[in-house]
Amino acid sequence: MVSTSAEAVYGLFNLFLTLGTLVGVVVGSYMIYNLLRYRAREDKPAEGEVSLGELPPRQGFPIKLLLSLVLSSAIVISLIVGTFSTLEYLESPPRDSFEIRVTAFQWGWEFTYPNGVVVLGEGRIPANRPVKFIVTSRDVFHKFGVLELGIGIDAIPGKINSYWTQVRVPGTYEIRCFELCGTGHGVMIGKLVVMEPSEFERWYQSQGGVSK
Amino acid sequence: MTHNPLPPASSIKRWLMTTNHKDVGILYLVTSIYFLIIGGVLALLFRFQLTDPSLNFLNAQKFNQAVTMHGLVMILFVISPLGFAFANYVVPLQIGARDLAFPRLNALSYWLYLFGGILTIISFFQDSAIDAGWTMYAPLTTNQFSPYVGVNTGGLGLALLVASVTASTFNFVVTIFRSRAQGLTINKLPMFTFSILLTVLMMLYAFPSLLAGLVILASDRLLGTVYFTSPEGGALLWDHIFWFFGHPEVYIVLFPGLGAMAEVIQASTRKHLFGRTAVMVAMVIVAVLSFLVWGHHMFNTGISQDVRRVFTITTIAISIPFDAIILSYIYSLVKANIRINTPFLFVLGSIGVFIIGGITGVFLGSNVLDYILRGTYFVVAHFHYTMVGGGLLGLLAAIYYWYPKMTGRMFDEKLGRIHFVTSMIGYNLLYFPLFIAWETPRRVPIYQPDLLFWHQLATIGGLIFGLSFLIMFWNLLWSLRNGPPAGNNPWGAFTLEWATESPPPPHNFHGIPTFSSGKLEFISTNGAVHHHHETHLSPYPFGVSLGSFLTLAGLTVHSLMLPVGLLVLAISIVGWGREKFVAFEDPIGERWPFDGVDRVKLGWWTFIASEIALFGILISAYIYVRGASGSWPAPGTMLDVWHGAVNTFVLLTSSLTVVLALASAKAGRKGLTTAFLGSTIGLGLLFLFNKYNEWSELIHHGVTFGSSLPASTFFLTTGVHGAHVTAGLLALAYLVSRSIKGAYGKDNWESIEYFGYYWHFVDIVWVFLFPLFYLI
Ligand code: HEM
Ligand SMILES: [Cu+2]
Ligand SMILES: [Cu+2]
Numbered sequence: 001m002v003s004t005s006a007e008a009v010y011g012l013f014n015l016f017l018t019l020g021t022l023v024g025v026v027v028g029s030y031m032i033y034n035l036l037r038y039r040a041r042e043d044k045p046a047e048g049e050v051s052l053g054e055l056p057p058r059q060g061f062p063i064k065l066l067l068s069l070v071l072s073s074a075i076v077i078s079l080i081v082g083t084f085s086t087l088e089y090l091e092s093p094p095r096d097s098f099e100i101r102v103t104a105f106q107w108g109w110e111f112t113y114p115n116g117v118v119v120l121g122e123g124r125i126p127a128n129r130p131v132k133f134i135v136t137s138r139d140v141f142h143k144f145g146v147l148e149l150g151i152g153i154d155a156i157p158g159k160i161n162s163y164w165t166q167v168r169v170p171g172t173y174e175i176r177c178f179e180l181c182g183t184g185h186g187v188m189i190g191k192l193v194v195m196e197p198s199e200f201e202r203w204y205q206s207q208g209g210v211s212k
Numbered sequence: 213m214t215h216n217p218l219p220p221a222s223s224i225k226r227w228l229m230t231t232n233h234k235d236v237g238i239l240y241l242v243t244s245i246y247f248l249i250i251g252g253v254l255a256l257l258f259r260f261q262l263t264d265p266s267l268n269f270l271n272a273q274k275f276n277q278a279v280t281m282h283g284l285v286m287i288l289f290v291i292s293p294l295g296f297a298f299a300n301y302v303v304p305l306q307i308g309a310r311d312l313a314f315p316r317l318n319a320l321s322y323w324l325y326l327f328g329g330i331l332t333i334i335s336f337f338q339d340s341a342i343d344a345g346w347t348m349y350a351p352l353t354t355n356q357f358s359p360y361v362g363v364n365t366g367g368l369g370l371a372l373l374v375a376s377v378t379a380s381t382f383n384f385v386v387t388i389f390r391s392r393a394q395g396l397t398i399n400k401l402p403m404f405t406f407s408i409l410l411t412v413l414m415m416l417y418a419f420p421s422l423l424a425g426l427v428i429l430a431s432d433r434l435l436g437t438v439y440f441t442s443p444e445g446g447a448l449l450w451d452h453i454f455w456f457f458g459h460p461e462v463y464i465v466l467f468p469g470l471g472a473m474a475e476v477i478q479a480s481t482r483k484h485l486f487g488r489t490a491v492m493v494a495m496v497i498v499a500v501l502s503f504l505v506w507g508h509h510m511f512n513t514g515i516s517q518d519v520r521r522v523f524t525i526t527t528i529a530i531s532i533p534f535d536a537i538i539l540s541y542i543y544s545l546v547k548a549n550i551r552i553n554t555p556f557l558f559v560l561g562s563i564g565v566f567i568i569g570g571i572t573g574v575f576l577g578s579n580v581l582d583y584i585l586r587g588t589y590f591v592v593a594h595f596h597y598t599m600v601g602g603g604l605l606g607l608l609a610a611i612y613y614w615y616p617k618m619t620g621r622m623f624d625e626k627l628g629r630i631h632f633v634t635s636m637i638g639y640n641l642l643y644f645p646l647f648i649a650w651e652t653p654r655r656v657p658i659y660q661p662d663l664l665f666w667h668q669l670a671t672i673g674g675l676i677f678g679l680s681f682l683i684m685f686w687n688l689l690w691s692l693r694n695g696p697p698a699g700n701n702p703w704g705a706f707t708l709e710w711a712t713e714s715p716p717p718p719h720n721f722h723g724i725p726t727f728s729s730g731k732l733e734f735i736s737t738n739g740a741v742h743h744h745h746e747t748h749l750s751p752y753p754f755g756v757s758l759g760s761f762l763t764l765a766g767l768t769v770h771s772l773m774l775p776v777g778l779l780v781l782a783i784s785i786v787g788w789g790r791e792k793f794v795a796f797e798d799p800i801g802e803r804w805p806f807d808g809v810d811r812v813k814l815g816w817w818t819f820i821a822s823e824i825a826l827f828g829i830l831i832s833a834y835i836y837v838r839g840a841s842g843s844w845p846a847p848g849t850m851l852d853v854w855h856g857a858v859n860t861f862v863l864l865t866s867s868l869t870v871v872l873a874l875a876s877a878k879a880g881r882k883g884l885t886t887a888f889l890g891s892t893i894g895l896g897l898l899f900l901f902n903k904y905n906e907w908s909e910l911i912h913h914g915v916t917f918g919s920s921l922p923a924s925t926f927f928l929t930t931g932v933h934g935a936h937v938t939a940g941l942l943a944l945a946y947l948v949s950r951s952i953k954g955a956y957g958k959d960n961w962e963s964i965e966y967f968g969y970y971w972h973f974v975d976i977v978w979v980f981l982f983p984l985f986y987l988i
Binding site: 008009012013016020023024027028030031034035038039040045046048049050051052053054055056057058059060061062064065068069072073076079080082083084086087090091106139140141143145147150151152153154156157158159160161162163174176177178179180181182183184185186187 | 272273275276343344345347349351352357395396400442443444446447448478482483484485486487488489490512513514517520521524525528529531532535536538539540542543545546547548549550551552560563564567568571572574575578579580581583584586587588651653654655656657658660701704705706708710711727730731732
């Protein structure tokens with residue numbers, strides 16, 4: 001996986017997808033099976049059918065339903081547990097993370113480095129090193145998202161949110177906005193350039209900063 | 213048979229004036245289908261743009277406008293009202309009632325809905341329509357970022373809809389609690405009626421939140437308050453308020469369809485639903501939980517992790533009662549003799565796709581997955597699988613299922629099946645590719661080139677899905693004349709609506725239905741309660757709605773409409789008050805737990821419950837922004853405590869005078885009644901006068917609506933309260949004018965009692981506002 005966050009998020013996604021597909025297929029097939037099995041051959045009243053105006057009798061909680069619910073509860077609980085453990089990991093950035101501020105605005109992205117350097121549109125970060133994005137907005141609600149890296153967090157005016165990751169594969173990744181923010185929302189596209197650490201160091205120094 | 217009190221169906225007068233629940237149901241049906249076509253055409257327009265991002269068919273703004281209007285129309289003006297078409301038509305029949313509890317109010321609900329829809333759609337054609345999505349996120353919707361009049365018009369349209377929904381809410385609550393046939397206890401209610409009961413109860417608490425949000429937004433836009441423009445309130449405040457409405461709303465649109473599906477399954481299997489009681493309990497759990505999951509729309513906003521964990525649990529847990537419902541539907545098929553027909557096919561299709569919608573919803577309930585899924589096409593695909601799959605397809609089943617009852621004719625079964633097959637193909641071709649192309653950001657005309665194929669497939673699917681509706685329209689229209697007669701009970705169903713003619717007579721049943729002996733019987737009325745004294749026509753619901761529409765449109769569309777609107781409104785309200793409108797309640801029935809509460813009283817209680825919710829949200833908003841603000845003026849610095857204290861005293865005294873007025877009326881002391889009502893007016897005016905002084909002093913000292921959050925929250929919250937006092941004074945003026953003529957006495961004091969509920973409520977609200985704003 002290209003990054004720690006992608007690994008965590010998409011790993012969990014696959015768990016959900018597997019269990020979800022399983023449940024969907026079982027329930028769907030069971031429905032179709034019953035449909036075919038119990039389809040009326042002819043429209044003749046059969047025994048035990050309810051007649052007009054008959055009120056429902058008292059009814060308990062069917063065992064069959066209870067068992068099904070126990071089963072789905074087990075699945076659901078495992079999904080919640082999976083979510084919580086991943087959440088814990090995703091939200092505990094290592095202390096030595098490289099911090100970069102991301103400010104969304106109508107319509108673009110601005111990156112502010114610890115040394116005060118401000119870059120527009122194209123953020124650069126080092127690979128193989130934890131990076132913490134500190135995200136906010138200058139005007140309206142936006143969402144900072146880099147799907148490939150498993151990154152997504154809201155950019156909200158007056159509020160500071162954060163998200164961390166460690167990218168393993170250098171390259172250029174697409175940043176998009178995922179919260180409707182006006183006419184430019186669709187073109188609010190930025191770049192996240194992930195560089196080899198040494199290369200990043202050189203670039204950052206040329207901007208007058210020292211990252212270590 | 214009694215004579216038909218309604219003009220023939222071909223007369224326009226009938227449709228403008230009818231208050232009969234079946235007519236109103238048909239009006240809802242036709243209107244919601246009309247809006248469905250509008251919303252569908254909008255969808256096809258932007259779906260066409262999405263075929264290829266390089267097309268310059270809709271520019272970014274037009275695209276956003278179309279998406280926004282599509283969402284608003286579909287959710288608020290299509291699915292819910294389509295469900296209410298059947299709620300109107302079927303619920304009274306299913307419970308053995310003659311009509312809804314308040315027929316004129318029901319007609320009013322319909323007309324407000326229609327005019328609300330028209331006003332919302334007008335906004336689309338003004339110079340700039342609302343383009344911030346149906347979720348209308350602040351601060352994008354504030355003046356600074358959306359300085360368009362179209363947003364105001366749209367907001368007013370929605371306000372009319374909220375009024376419509378509120379009126380329906382207490383109408384249905386009262387009807388279902390007060391008008392059931394003997395023996396039809398709550399746990400034996402037909403599934404559809406039960407689902408409508410839960411729907412309206414959810415509406416009762418959800419819509420006030422939308423109203424509060426719209427009121428605050430309007431106040432920010434028009435009066436300059438700073439709720440959403442200041443960082444302390446801002447985006448997150450709207451999120452909370454909107455989604456406190458928004459999440460229950462998705463179950464509100466779903467439940468009528470779910471209920472109808474249960475009926476169709478029962479009719480096709482001729483058995484009671486499997487696990488019926490469990491399903492009912494599950495539905496109650498869903499309805500309650502629906503108010504505890506709104507935070508899953510805010511997973512990415514940086515609210516505290518503990519809060520998000522709770523919302524993750526509640527959201528994922530809500531899938532368990534849904535499991536119970538859907539599995540029971542499926543278990544109902546086991547060992548049955550299933551009759552397969554068009555309604556049943558739609559139910560199957562609906563369950564099938566709803567399973568996909570539900571499972572993908574669990575994905576979104578996981579905070580972790582939501583980090584990447586929120587704002588993508590995964591969400592778009594998911595909610596179409598639930599809302600269109602569970603909601604709309606379920607209601608298509610309802611259309612086919614109850615069509616014979618409503619028209620007396622059968623539709624063409626073969627065409628129905630063709631419709632089913634084409635719509636399922638179109639549906640899945642439209643929405644499934646959206647899961648595959650999930651990386652597309654939602655609400656953009658531009659996406660990654662490698663997703664082109666899937667979007668093109670979706671457009672083709674959309675076209676097929678859209679066109680498939682034409683088959684249904686043709687079928688239903690053609691069968692209106694040419695379908696074979698349906699008879700009373702073509703499906704062999706067992707709920708009460710099938711025990712009368714198709715279509716039913718104006719009073720629904722011959723005699724009064726009762727289950728008191730355990731099975732259905734009709735008590736002959738033998739003219740004891742004479743049907744033809746009942747009124748079924750009134751011009752005023754239409755008049756009030758038209759007047760409201762013109763008045764509001766006068767504010768944002770054309771100022772000439774304003775005076776005309778006010779005139780129409782005034783005439784209609786006075787006419788309404790003076791009209792002799794007779795609506796009986798059957799003398800016997802199942803009314804637990806409200807046996808001792810007459811229907812007007814129950815109506816007032818329900819109305820006040822929704823008012824409590826409205827003030828609850830406004831006060832919560834105040835507490836929220838106060839908590840989020842670092843500093844707040846100490847008591848006595850911005851506001852003068854004395855003003856508040858005096859007003860508290862004045863208002864409490866006025867509660868006392870209302871109590872005394874009621875006591876005097878009961879004692880037959882007419883002069884005293886008038887005097888106490890009059891002094892209540894005096895005290896109310898004193899309250900407003902004092903408030904006026906307080907406000908002008910504040911404004912004189914530079915504390916204005918927009919000067920700070922403490923000022924904004926004070927002006928708006930106490931302003932809304934003041935508006936309630938003013939409304940109360942208008943009602944009092946009416947009471948006094950009647951009292952002077954000696955209208956109230958020993959055997960006619962109910963109006964004063966009902967007014968008293970409202971007035972005490974308004975006073976109690978003040979008792980909360982006073983310490984909150986002045987003392988702490
Ligand atoms: C011909 C049928 C339909 C098509 C082709 C269609 C297509 C779409 C698409 C592509 C979007 C996403 C737009 C975007 O986010 O960029 C959308 C949004 C939406 N649709 Fe539909 N849809 C259809 C029917 C319906 C129906 C029947 C409902 C409701 C019952 C519905 C409710 C919504 C809602 C609530 C949104 C969200 C709007 C927003 O994001 O503000 N749609 N639709
Ligand atoms: Cu955006
Ligand atoms: Cu929700």
